[in-house]
Amino acid sequence: MPEKIDYDAKIPNNVDLSSDRRLQRALEGWQPKFLNWWGEMGPTLRTQGVYLRTAVSVGREGWAHFDHVHVPDYRWGIFLAERDGDRRIAFGEHAGEPAWQQVPGEYRADLQRLIVIQGDTEPASVEQQKLLGLTAPSLYDLRNLFQVNVEEGRHLWAMVYLLHAYFGKEGREEAEGLLYRNSGSPDTPRILGAFNEETADWLAFYMFTYFTDRDGKYQLGTLKESAFDPLSRTCEFMLKEEAHHMFVGTTGVDRVVLRSAQLIREHDTTDIAAHGGIPLEIIQKYINFHYTVSLDLFGSETSTNAANYYTAGLKGRWNETRRKDDHRLTDGSTFLDRPVDDGTWTQDEVQTLLALNLDLRSEYIADCRTGLKRWNRILAENDLGFRFSLPHPGFNRNVGINRGHHITPDGTIVDEATWQAGRRSWLPTTEDLAFVRSLMHPVYERGKIASWVAPPINGINGKPFDYEYVHLP
């Protein structure tokens, strides 16, 4: 007799896994493959226990349970936000009808595609961050890296749960495909371009968790509005965890900026590279790069797919229920800046329904500005004149109407030669990347931190900074 598996202990969940034989069988097939994937593609650094937050239930206490955990034994769970039995569809042509508890046949392919694309991004960042543990600036940061990683892993689980539970045989095949594609693989890359870029250093990691994970927040926010209730509830819970990733990004950049400001004051020069700090110009270039790559994730400014998803009720807008309009968008229009070949900008009037990506992107851009304000406040508090800025949305874009145009960070349309000439001062150069990488030496001693970043103001879960967040062999 095979040993009976205690599902609730192994896989914390609130979907009644122990009595759902279909889901159990699907997960039994998938879980070993997931663990293989984690072994191959997950963090390279071996540890003997990381102080991690594990969600054991969705209640106030349950989702933040802290303990030292052997990472491969992390209990990736399946959690959906509590069900609102009376939830109604908030937009599109099914507005007002009860939310769907099952996948409608008509939208099966579209829903599956949305979930697969979302699912594909989650493990991608684990792969991108695979080597970062080897150069962590402190045990605190190392712990945060693993926290982000395991949660991306859990978000993968969340999408896989939906595929397994609601999309039958095909869903199982797609769930396997999520492990089969790999970030940057020449043969089977991840679906979206940004998830095939390398995260080579810790500044890039902070930028990624600030800008790229923030895209994830907005995508999840639109899926949270979905008429398909299980997707909505899954995303709602994922958003809670996503907040921590952004915390890592926001405070990570804070600490780099603070350290650079300190070094500038200490040595009375902005050329702090020689003193082991990251010059502000390089930080600005990182902002420029990660911000624009993340903007690409929003897709084209106008999108038929997004419009179709909206009309069908599959994917709403950010804060859909708080918006004061008809939630159908068949009549209105909006304006879109478009670069013209003669070097000027013009405005196109487009139907609101077709400009949903633009709408979401605008929300995102406004959110991104808050980080810039924080970092500039740090500069101001240190009496420095330098200020960071977000480049123009047309700058360095590979997707949408700006693609193929040469636009400077301040929004001037220039010819290719001018752009190429400015490129080195706008985007990280090979030398910049090599310099930042040269600073990346691991600091694994309790209470110590690398030269280029300031320690955090608070530790995790009330613990001090010099707490042994990670046990290393």
Place this chain on the structure above:
Amino acid sequence: MTATVVPAVSFARHPAAYRHWKLRIDGVVAWLELDVDEDGGIVPGYELKLNSYDLGVDIELHDAVQRLRFEHPGVRSVVLTSGKDNVFCAGANIRMLAGSSHAWKVNFCKFTNETRNAMEDATEHSGQTYLAAVNGSCAGGGYELALACDRIILIDDNSSTVALPEVPLLGVLPGTGGLTRVVDKRRVRKDRADVFATRSDGIRGRTAVEWRLVDELAPRRDFTEVVRQRALELAERSSRPLGAEGVELTPLEPDGYTYEYVRAELGTDTVDITVHGPREKADWLLTMTRELDDLILRLRTNEPELGTWVIRTEGDTEAVLAHEKLVLGKPDDWLCNEIVHFYKRTLKRLDVTSRSLIALIEPGSCFAGVLLELALACDRQYILDGPPIEDMDSPLRASIRLSEANFGRFPMGNGLSRLESRFYLETDHLDWLRKEVGHALTPAEADELGLVTDALDDIDWEDEIRIVLEGRAALSPDSLTGMEANHRFVGPETTETKIFGRLTAWQNWIFNRPNAAGEDGALRRYGTGRKAVFDRKRV
């Protein structure tokens, strides 16, 4: 919706000026790379995103397929692939379709089908095997393009799919042979074909191979290399000659509708087309065929209201037969072979042309052998039994001549010769006709042999012909189109007749239904983000 006023369409193209395709010859392999210029639509009002195509893109493809056969005898396999990342081809541009008149849509589909058939014809008869290297998502007409190739290799990146999403997304059919080729050519099981054609997201990877939607998968990194290898393997099986010199297809440069051997005069309801027999030049059949082909295409596209084409010939019968002997007598000569198949395809174009076709056989005409096929392609044939109308004293009389060419060298889409189609299952009659090969057949004999609709004497001729043409013009063009197509294709169905007959008829019907073309129809709603409203009654 009113159609945009469009300028007259020309079908003349040259690889040096292609906007959407890149043609590269690498030894025995030709690479045809689709890289659509988004702003290069043939009519303003839409962008050709994601390598989607319109008539202009297809005219270039047609030109390339044609030139490969004549100008590049050394090419033995042709790789069709995309120059864009992650997308092979998204098919016909939907905004173009939604904004086009019914006639434009149908003409576009017909021409596109003919080009696809020409690719298959090149594989079958010319030793130029087409290979689709599907290097990204491939949907609708994009997959139909791949289906027209002999082999399909799909990139194995775990996300690229092949799809026919017309039914689920647009409420129309994959109208350029997709449905037919899936079951007839690739022999995809009907239940799988049903699943496939109702899924908007398509099928990828191993399942696509298992279902026979593609032949093999190739990894991303080695993709081009695998494709090159396959192309070379296919090239080895080819019968193309070694070291042959190609024939350049120089620009035709017609004056209006007047070419060297072919001319057309436009009337109010009719077009008078005259095909001239050979003069001294040795390339008569090739040049005449190019001119006739171009004329058919231009008239179809630019003169939709001229519903009756009256076809005449003039010239020396003996010269026609002598030229024919020269070309048809050398089955091993690659160029002769190309000319024969080109003329065959041009006759097929005539067969599927939605115009009433009337042949007038008069004194001085040369409806013999290859040119008699023109008359046989017509819906009716009238022969003048008497002197020329303008010269009562002339001893000249009309006659027609059968040759071996009429017994199978130029099969129709149904696989039968025009004589077999005319005398379907009448083998005795065909045997009888065979005995008449080489004889000049008088009007009375032609009538008796059933080769003409009527032999009219010179007293009646003008009036009778006038009445025939006027009567024709008074009938409903739609019913005529349906009737003629039905009469022309007797007997067995082939992939080709299914595509042009069944599929086109269904598509025509669907294109006119509110579910597709209505204000709230799928084709019109596509791209607006709003959902189509369907009349749920099944008819």
